[in-house]
Amino acid sequence: MSGIHELPLELLACPYDGAALTFAEGDSISCAAHHRFGCFEGVPDFVPGSDNQARTAESFGAKWEIYRDEDQAASNAFQFRWYYERYGFADEAEFAAFLADKRTILDAGCGLGRDVDRYARLSSAEVVGFDLSSAAARALRVYGGERRHFLFGDILRPPVRPRAFDFVVADQVIHHTPATPRAFAILAERVAPGGQIAVYVYRRKALLRELADDTIRELTTPLTHDEAVEVAEQFTELGRELSHLNATITLERGIPLLGIDAGEHDVQRLIYWHFLKCFWNDELGYDQSVLCNLDWYHPPYASRHTPDEVAGWCTEAGLDVVHLDVGDSGISVRARRPA
Ligand SMILES: C[S@@+](CC[C@H](N)C(=O)[O-])C[C@H]1O[C@@H](n2cnc3c(N)ncnc32)[C@H](O)[C@@H]1O
Numbered sequence: 001m002s003g004i005h006e007l008p009l010e011l012l013a014c015p016y017d018g019a020a021l022t023f024a025e026g027d028s029i030s031c032a033a034h035h036r037f038g039c040f041e042g043v044p045d046f047v048p049g050s051d052n053q054a055r056t057a058e059s060f061g062a063k064w065e066i067y068r069d070e071d072q073a074a075s076n077a078f079q080f081r082w083y084y085e086r087y088g089f090a091d092e093a094e095f096a097a098f099l100a101d102k103r104t105i106l107d108a109g110c111g112l113g114r115d116v117d118r119y120a121r122l123s124s125a126e127v128v129g130f131d132l133s134s135a136a137a138r139a140l141r142v143y144g145g146e147r148r149h150f151l152f153g154d155i156l157r158p159p160v161r162p163r164a165f166d167f168v169v170a171d172q173v174i175h176h177t178p179a180t181p182r183a184f185a186i187l188a189e190r191v192a193p194g195g196q197i198a199v200y201v202y203r204r205k206a207l208l209r210e211l212a213d214d215t216i217r218e219l220t221t222p223l224t225h226d227e228a229v230e231v232a233e234q235f236t237e238l239g240r241e242l243s244h245l246n247a248t249i250t251l252e253r254g255i256p257l258l259g260i261d262a263g264e265h266d267v268q269r270l271i272y273w274h275f276l277k278c279f280w281n282d283e284l285g286y287d288q289s290v291l292c293n294l295d296w297y298h299p300p301y302a303s304r305h306t307p308d309e310v311a312g313w314c315t316e317a318g319l320d321v322v323h324l325d326v327g328d329s330g331i332s333v334r335a336r337r338p339a
């Protein structure tokens with residue numbers, strides 16, 4: 001475990017006023033203006049509370065609680081492969097080469113911490129991960145250690161210094177904030193000259209899927225965690241049964257109005273992409289597939305974006321796009337701050 005006194009304070013800042021931080025009595029940290037930050041479950045806590053954000057924290061915190069250790073290895077392998085594909089790295093070796101000159105890395109919305117651990121393992125950088133939810137406490141328990149630091153923090157009031165990080169990542173995170181473009185700008189501002197940012201956000205989907213998502217989410221986001229899990233299970237079972245049909249249909253003309261291409265469609269994929277998110281993946285299995293659906297329908301915020309919007313955020317922040325991957329589900333961008 002990495003204790004509070006091992007924190008690289010030179011990379012951190014007061015979330016209220018950006019002031020430098022110092023260690024204070026007990027296990028606490030204070031800023032020049034005397035804001036005080038203690039620990040919660042051993043994790044330095046830099047989150048100034050607010051209602052909806054608290055709900056995001058709750059939704060994800062509960063999600064992580066049902067996440068079983070034995071599922072994690074399979075999920076990590078899947079996520080790492082997908083990460084390299086999206087951000088434009090051939091494999092882990094190429095990614096390690098990219099990290100070789102990085103001295104400081106920030107993982108904003110680090111969740112369970114698997115990426116913080118991976119960055120520290122593949123580089124010699126100090127790696128700081130923060131998250132709004134109790135996931136940060138679990139991350140500290142599982143991955144805390146040398147060059148692996150975990151905090152409670154909010155991207156919209158980040159506890160880290162501007163221009164201090166050679167690599168800033170927010171993977172599958174900022175669409176869950178109430179102000180996605182602002183979250184991007186704030187994180188871009190943490191990138192040091194010559195450094196890079198990597199961000200994944202949900203992509204805007206086809207017409208009926210967007211309408212359905214907005215309407216269904218109005219019903220599902222207020223549910224309790226257990227109620228939402230039940231709905232997510234029902235959607236998952238629909239996805240599984242459709243998927244196991246192994247059925248395809250061919251549409252000669254497609255339906256351009258609804259974003260449906262001409263050609264052959266797997267029935268589950270056709271419904272999934274154009275009408276209703278009913279995720280199913282045989283490799284991930286039932287529980288992980290349920291989590292994926294829960295992740296879509298329960299968090300209070302889940303904004304969707306276009307490639308042009310994402311490229312525009314980079315330009316506005318003074319960053320040059322290095323790699324832009326437009327997938328069916330989301331957009332991954334890597335952008336660089338000129339030296
Ligand atoms: C889908 S998870 C992704 C976690 C991790 N990056 C990964 O790739 O596995 C989204 C995470 O973002 C966190 N999150 C949402 N809003 C946040 C905010 N404003 N500040 C920090 N973390 C936030 C959630 O608590 C959750 O752990």
Ligand SMILES: [Zn+2]
Pocket residue numbers: 014015016017018019031032033034035
């Ligand atoms: Zn302060």
